[in-house]
Amino acid sequence: MDSILQPWPWYVSGPLITLVMVFLLYFGKTFGMSSNLRTLCSIGGAGKYSDFFKFDWKAQRWNLTVVLGAIIGGFIAVTFLSDGSVMDLNPETVKDLKELGFENAGTSLLPGEIYDWNNALSLKGLAILIVAGFLVGFGTRYAGGCTSGHAITGLSNLQLPSLIAVIGFFVGGLIMTHFLIPLIFTA
Amino acid sequence: MYGIIGSAVVLGAISVWAIKKFRVKSIEDQEIVLPPKNKSYARYILGGSIFGLGWALAGACPGPMYILLGTGVFSMLIVIAAAMLGTFAYGLLRDKLPH
Numbered sequence: 001m002d003s004i005l006q007p008w009p010w011y012v013s014g015p016l017i018t019l020v021m022v023f024l025l026y027f028g029k030t031f032g033m034s035s036n037l038r039t040l041c042s043i044g045g046a047g048k049y050s051d052f053f054k055f056d057w058k059a060q061r062w063n064l065t066v067v068l069g070a071i072i073g074g075f076i077a078v079t080f081l082s083d084g085s086v087m088d089l090n091p092e093t094v095k096d097l098k099e100l101g102f103e104n105a106g107t108s109l110l111p112g113e114i115y116d117w118n119n120a121l122s123l124k125g126l127a128i129l130i131v132a133g134f135l136v137g138f139g140t141r142y143a144g145g146c147t148s149g150h151a152i153t154g155l156s157n158l159q160l161p162s163l164i165a166v167i168g169f170f171v172g173g174l175i176m177t178h179f180l181i182p183l184i185f186t187a
Numbered sequence: 188m189y190g191i192i193g194s195a196v197v198l199g200a201i202s203v204w205a206i207k208k209f210r211v212k213s214i215e216d217q218e219i220v221l222p223p224k225n226k227s228y229a230r231y232i233l234g235g236s237i238f239g240l241g242w243a244l245a246g247a248c249p250g251p252m253y254i255l256l257g258t259g260v261f262s263m264l265i266v267i268a269a270a271m272l273g274t275f276a277y278g279l280l281r282d283k284l285p286h
Contacts, residue, residue: 014194021195022202028213030221033250037274044271052278067253074257110246110260120262128244133266135241137273140249142284143234144224147248150235151192154224156199161224161231168235169242176243184244 005083021152029062032149033070034140036063078109100185113185128184135172143168229285241273 008016021031038053039060046053089106097105102113112119119125140146143165145154151169154162205211206219213219224231242248245266247255252270256263277284 010188010190011194014191015198017191017195018198018202021199022206025203025206025219025221026211026213028215028217028219033248033253034274037249037271038278040271041275041278046275046278049275050278050281052281053275070250070253071257074254075259076257077254078258109258110255114246115260115262117262120265126265129262129265130269130272132241132245133269134273134276135237136245136247136249136252136266137241137270137275138277139234139236139238139241139273140270141234141274141277143231143238146238146250147242148250150224152195152199153221155196156203157221157223158200158203159224161226161228164228164231165235165238168232168237169239171232172236172239172241173243174239175236176240180240181244 002083004081006085007087017152018156021148021156024066030149031153032063032145033066034137034146034149035060036067037137038141039063100182102185139172225286227286233285241270 024031039057042053042055042057086107087109094105097111102111104112114120114125114128120129136146143150145162145165147169150159150162150165155166203221211219238248245252247263247266249270252263252267256267
């Protein structure tokens with residue numbers, strides 16, 4: 001019983017992700033979280049500005065229900081399924097992050113140095129969150145999918161474009177981690 | 188991390204193969220079809236890399252953004268709003284970008 005409160009091992013969480021994809025396929029849907037951003041834009045009236053947002057978003061309401069489920073799942077995971085144990089982060093990574101000023105690397109899900117309100121609302125913090133979100137939203141639609149749509153569904157379906165996109169994810173991710181984040185957080 | 192995504196993809200590939208092989212029907216009794224991705228390179232490598240930059244900076248991709256919101260990180264709403272803005276910007280610029 002205790003083990004359910006610890007971080008779940010990869011051979012449990014990985015297959016659970018597959019299960020989500022298979023469930024969605026079985027129910028006649030697909031696994032792609034970033035599509036919701038487009039749906040939300042359409043609901044907000046973005047169709048007035050670009051045909052890209054003129055589509056039957058009501059047919060995509062199921063995917064917003066998945067979003068609701070993800071929020072509830074996150075709540076359940078931290079409230080009932082966690083004893084607050086430290087995640088199994090590579091000690092090298094923890095050391096590198098501490099050098100950049102991230103004190104709680106590995107002990108919190110996200111760095112308080114970025115996500116705590118007093119930091120998130122500082123000029124630099126707000127800029128980081130907005131730029132980061134903008135790049136995610138722009139890039140994912142440009143690439144036609146995100147981690148769920150390309151890395152999980154696309155690769156499972158052996159789609160070459162998805163492999164290219166996933167390589168792009170890591171190119172961008174590695175550039176940010178190794179070159180840009182040290183610049184942003186030591187300045 | 189590589190174990191998680193690796194096991195998810197390997198099992199996923201076997202599942203998708205089995206779904207096609209045995210022509211598994213969905214609950215609505217339709218054949219399960221995964222839409223093929225458009226064949227091109229530019230949009231995937233460019234869009235993917237832009238996504239990757241934001242992914243590493245935010246520490247979250249579009250799924251976990253909502254999950255983390257559920258864990259009580261409400262400042263994630265700023266990231267989600269900015270991601271909507273990014274998607275909106277893509278919609279405006281789509282015809283001018285190489286695909």
